[in-house]
Amino acid sequence: MQLPKQVQIKEVGPRDGLQNEMTFIPTEEKIRLVNRLSETGLNYIEVTSFVHPKWIPQLADAVEVLKEIKRHDDITYAALVPNSKGLERALDAGVDEVSVFMSASEGHNKSNINKSIDETFPVLKEVVDGALAAGKTVRGYISTVISCPYDGYTKPEQVVYVAEKLFEMGISEISLGDTIGVGVPTQVDALLQEMLSFYKAEQLAMHFHDTRGTALANVMTSLSHGITKFDSAIGGLGGCPYAKGASGNVATEDLLYLLHEMGIETGVNLKKIQQTALSIEGIIGKKLSSKLAAIARGEEQSCRIS
Amino acid sequence: MQLPKQVQIKEVGPRDGLQNEMTFIPTEEKIRLVNRLSETGLNYIEVTSFVHPKWIPQLADAVEVLKEIKRHDDITYAALVPNSKGLERALDAGVDEVSVFMSASEGHNKSNINKSIDETFPVLKEVVDGALAAGKTVRGYISTVISCPYDGYTKPEQVVYVAEKLFEMGISEISLGDTIGVGVPTQVDALLQEMLSFYKAEQLAMHFHDTRGTALANVMTSLSHGITKFDSAIGGLGGCPYAKGASGNVATEDLLYLLHEMGIETGVNLKKIQQTALSIEGIIGKKLSSKLAAIARGEEQSCRIS
Numbered sequence A, B: 001m002q003l004p005k006q007v008q009i010k011e012v013g014p015r016d017g018l019q020n021e022m023t024f025i026p027t028e029e030k031i032r033l034v035n036r037l038s039e040t041g042l043n044y045i046e047v048t049s050f051v052h053p054k055w056i057p058q059l060a061d062a063v064e065v066l067k068e069i070k071r072h073d074d075i076t077y078a079a080l081v082p083n084s085k086g087l088e089r090a091l092d093a094g095v096d097e098v099s100v101f102m103s104a105s106e107g108h109n110k111s112n113i114n115k116s117i118d119e120t121f122p123v124l125k126e127v128v129d130g131a132l133a134a135g136k137t138v139r140g141y142i143s144t145v146i147s148c149p150y151d152g153y154t155k156p157e158q159v160v161y162v163a164e165k166l167f168e169m170g171i172s173e174i175s176l177g178d179t180i181g182v183g184v185p186t187q188v189d190a191l192l193q194e195m196l197s198f199y200k201a202e203q204l205a206m207h208f209h210d211t212r213g214t215a216l217a218n219v220m221t222s223l224s225h226g227i228t229k230f231d232s233a234i235g236g237l238g239g240c241p242y243a244k245g246a247s248g249n250v251a252t253e254d255l256l257y258l259l260h261e262m263g264i265e266t267g268v269n270l271k272k273i274q275q276t277a278l279s280i281e282g283i284i285g286k287k288l289s290s291k292l293a294a295i296a297r298g299e300e301q302s303c304r305i306s
Helices: A012-021 A027-037 A062-068 A084-092 A106-113 A119-135 A156-169 A185-195 A213-226 A250-260 A270-284 A291-299 B013-020 B027-037 B062-068 B083-093 B106-113 B119-131 B156-169 B185-195 B217-224 B252-261 B269-285 B291-297
Strands: A008-009 A044-049 A076-080 A097-105 A135-145 A172-176 A204-208 A229-232 B008-009 B044-048 B076-080 B098-103 B137-143 B173-178 B205-210 B229-232
Touching: A012 A027, A012 A044, A027 A044, A027 A062, A027 A185, A027 A270, A044 A062, A062 A084, A062 A156, A084 A119, A084 A172, A097 A106, A097 A119, A097 A156, A106 A119, A106 A135, A119 A135, A119 A156, A119 B229, A135 A156, A156 A172, A156 A185, A156 B252, A156 B269, A172 A185, A172 A229, A172 B013, A185 A204, A185 A213, A185 B229, A204 A213, A213 A250, A213 B217, A229 A250, A250 A270, A250 A291, A270 A291, B013 B027, B013 B044, B027 B044, B027 B062, B027 B269, B044 B062, B062 B076, B083 B119, B098 B106, B098 B156, B106 B137, B119 B137, B119 B156, B137 B156, B156 B173, B156 B185, B173 B229, B185 B205, B185 B217, B185 B229, B205 B217, B217 B252, B229 B252, B269 B291
Parallel strands: A008 A044, A008 A229, A044 A076, A076 A097, A097 A135, A135 A172, A172 A204, A204 A229, B008 B044, B008 B229, B044 B076, B076 B098, B098 B137, B137 B173, B173 B205, B205 B229
Antiparallel strands: none
């Protein structure tokens, strides 16, 4: 098996995770979570989102959180920014890297951003221009790269179309999201074959949701294509707020177990991540869906097999 | 990606699943479960185990269940048989195929069977001889093929050593079990490279537990080696009775989703499997851990990603 020796984990739990929780997590708990994550060896944490609080009230305290976390020099603290207004707040709060986002499919982009794909580009360009002018790097998210809840399967060429526009703006990396967690390795393979005929593996990150249990299989396929950057969320946070128990992002601890057992270095301490995951269960008021959180809870099994 | 066109699912839920449930499932519920499974398109169901009820009281009704299920001509109804006494009961109950079992590691074999590996062979040979004489086919399980809770990592050569003895006895197929669910694709790859230098892919089945979320990734690696037979348990049954929420065998419905989405045929109806899984939640008194059961429960998510 041909696998990379090192992988970078992009922790998105505080943003992609907490924005999908039913309850508003108190600001001081969010800060505590990010501070704990900063002690685990992660070098990239997506802290929050500057989407208008009307849309994501869960992260209405974005400025406060980003300002009050304890910064480590070797960690990039990133945030989602939807428009120029959001950029202003993000820069004021001292964001290290700005993430812009849109979908590869019209239906989801319309539902999520209320604009067509082509109408979205100018809005994002304004953000990217502003961020670059302020000396920040910019990351791009493309959602629904495998399938869209409204339009069905997404053609890889459609992902390339959006990626090309984003790279032209000057972003440094694109995260490809299987937003609804339906993807399987053959689809990831087809997508990456297409993308890697235009871009280098270092320009791409993969963002899998484990809704149907296929996330780690999809990670394997991505690794075999030389992908070395993966988004994940501590505890597998990010389930739908309206669906108790539905799993969200691939759990950081499950991803770490897979990578470390295969001898791939991440620099992240699995035990500390497991402990941090368990520490937030009480705060979010539900049991996390991740397997390695269950094991840390002492639910490990080595039962009879006869 | 090179993948097989067809895969056979060996449903082990009624045996490997229910033997690990805390509560005794009433006999009529077990019969109902197997009867429902017989309507899903499965052509192989491991119904029960003839291990002495002292060791597995959950399956003390093995004879009754096997006798009273409604048989379909195109389905193989198998059962686990530990010794000659068990074989007698299994044959009396009309078993179609006999499964013998042992571990690749001394520690687990000793703990599970109370014999050394070499002491186990004669006991199994007696069962295999008897089953073959009765015109039955015999399947062999080798447990702890990746790692053992007592001895640590298992060397692939040790698995070959046990497999060779079993094949010499006249068994037709070996199921390789990652019993404690610790395996990752690189380990599965190493094991299969070794095994496939001696045996054909058709002689092997893979038996993964999803304790650490790696089962489907391991299935992918197995498929890439041409493996076309996989054990799985409806609902992901088979968690440890002493560990609430710990996941067991890879769930049949999760495996089916992966295979079908990649265009691999199984002949099994995913929807019927999902419905059957939900129908047993009330009976076993807990929420199943499988992802596709959660989706069937209506917990599917297609939430905001901005």
